[in-house]
């Protein structure tokens with residue numbers, strides 16, 4: 001499997017399917033909803049919530065944590081594209097619980113000769129991390145006051161959502 005595999009799929013129907021699905025759709029998400037979740041390759045947020053093109057913003061990073069860049073994107077999503085509902089969805093068995101920030105930074109120092117300016121963002125308890133992310137967005141001066149924000153922990157066995 002090489003880098004070319006996905007480009008081949010893009011050429012073999014991927015681009016055409018997306019062009020058809022997005023035809024005529026405006027940029028603002030029609031469900032006024034934004035989802036923050038983990039980049040874990042087993043999670044398919046589009047399938048999980050039955051999202052169709054044009055309906056929602058999906059932000060993904062390692063852990064699904066609310067970083068500076070997530071605050072940036074949520075702010076633009078809300079202020080420029082009219083979204084109001086935010087789901088913060090982290091999951092059980094996340095790789096971000098398999099190391100601590102000091103351990104990861106020490107590894108980077110050893111392997112790369114430098115420490116990052118950003119925090120790795122590891123966490124032991126996804127529910128607690130979701131609570132922190134929800135608080136960070138709620139406390140931000142840039143998010144809209146009428147934001148509806150909900151937090152969940154996803155089980156990767158059943159794909160059930162536990163509200164936090």
Ligand SMILES: [Zn+2]
Nearest residue numbers: 038040094095
């Ligand atoms: Zn994860």
